[in-house]
Amino acid sequence: MPAVLMLRALGLGDFLTGVPAYRALRRAYPDAETVLAAPEALRPLAELTGAIDRLLPTGELRPIPWDGPPPAVAVDLHGNGPASHRPIDATGAATRMMYASAAAPDVDGPWWDDDEHEVARWCRLVERWGVPADPGDLLLRAPAAEPPVRRAAVVHPGAAFPARRWPADRFAAVARALAAEGHPVVITGTAAERDLAAAVAEGAGLPATAVPAGTTGLTGLAALVADAAVVVSNDTGVSHLATAYGVPSVTLFGPVSPALWGPPEDGPHVALWHGTGGRPGDAHGGEPDPRLLRITVDEVLAALAGLRQPAG
Incomplete structure (x- = not known):
C-alpha cells in the first residue's frame, strides 16, 4: 500500500x-x-x-x-x-x-x-500540489472517555513559557467569578503546572478537587474540554482544543498576535490582545509579555458575558 x-x-x-x-x-x-x-x-x-x-x-x-x-x-x-x-x-x-x-x-x-x-x-x-484544503475543517470527534467533570468551566493558567502566562491572581479572580455564577470550575494544566493550578484554585476559594491538572492525560483533558461550558486560557494547546470542539472560549494573547494563531472568527471564541501589527514578540520569553499584562480581569469577564449573550 x-x-x-x-x-x-x-x-x-x-x-x-x-x-x-x-x-x-x-x-x-x-x-x-x-x-x-x-x-x-x-x-x-x-x-x-x-x-x-x-x-x-x-x-x-x-x-x-x-x-x-x-x-x-x-x-x-x-x-x-x-x-x-x-x-x-x-x-x-x-x-x-x-x-x-x-x-x-x-x-x-x-x-x-x-x-x-x-x-x-x-x-x-x-x-500547491493540487490538494484542496478547508482551513475551517478543525473539529475533532469527542473521545469515548467520560469527562471527569460535566459541563465545567475550564480555566487553564499555564503555558509553555512565562511570556504567555497571564498572572495567576487574575486567573483566580476569573475562576472565582465563574464559581459565583454556579459553574463547576476546574483548573487544568500539565503535571509540571500542578502547583500553579493549585495556587489559582486557592486564590479562587476552590477545593483541591477542582484541580485535575496533571491527572487527566490527554484523553481526559480532551473529554473535559469537549463537554465544557466554557474555556478560559492563555494562548496554548487547550485554546485549540476549545476550537476543535466548538466550545465557547476566551483566549489571552501576548507575544503572538491572534492573526497568526487565534481561533476562527466565525466560532464562539473571543481572542483578547492589546498589540498592534508588526512581528510577534518573544513567545519563549521568561517574563509575561507586556501586551498580555494589559488584559484586565474585567475584560475577560465581559468577554465571557458576551459569549453567553445571543448575537444582536
Whole structure:
C-alpha cells in the first residue's frame, strides 16, 4: 500500500492547527496509508481526526524512523528550512511537499510567509500540489472517555513559557467569578503546572478537587474540554482544543498576535490582545509579555458575558 507521510513533531496546539491539512491529504490519497510523524503523546488525538492511520513516534527535528519502501508522498508540516526538510528528504519520497524560504531558496515549493495564520499556512502548502484544503475543517470527534467533570468551566493558567502566562491572581479572580455564577470550575494544566493550578484554585476559594491538572492525560483533558461550558486560557494547546470542539472560549494573547494563531472568527471564541501589527514578540520569553499584562480581569469577564449573550 502506498503511504503519505506527514511530519508535525510539535506540541498539542501545533498538532491541532494541522488538522485541515491532514484531512485534505487523506481525501486526496484515499488509497494510501496516512502516517503522522509526531510525539507519542499525541496518539489519542491522532485517532480522533479521522485522517491518520498510523502515528510514527518522533521528536522535534529528530530523524523520522521510516522503515520500508519510500512513501509516495512526504509532507513537511513542521517548518521552512533544512532542519525539517532533511528528515523528509531522507525518506526518499517521490513527491516532497515543502516550503521554500531564504534558508532553503532552491526548494520546489511555495514561498514561506511569516505573517500567515498557522492553519492557512499548511493548507496553502498542500494546495500547491493540487490538494484542496478547508482551513475551517478543525473539529475533532469527542473521545469515548467520560469527562471527569460535566459541563465545567475550564480555566487553564499555564503555558509553555512565562511570556504567555497571564498572572495567576487574575486567573483566580476569573475562576472565582465563574464559581459565583454556579459553574463547576476546574483548573487544568500539565503535571509540571500542578502547583500553579493549585495556587489559582486557592486564590479562587476552590477545593483541591477542582484541580485535575496533571491527572487527566490527554484523553481526559480532551473529554473535559469537549463537554465544557466554557474555556478560559492563555494562548496554548487547550485554546485549540476549545476550537476543535466548538466550545465557547476566551483566549489571552501576548507575544503572538491572534492573526497568526487565534481561533476562527466565525466560532464562539473571543481572542483578547492589546498589540498592534508588526512581528510577534518573544513567545519563549521568561517574563509575561507586556501586551498580555494589559488584559484586565474585567475584560475577560465581559468577554465571557458576551459569549453567553445571543448575537444582536
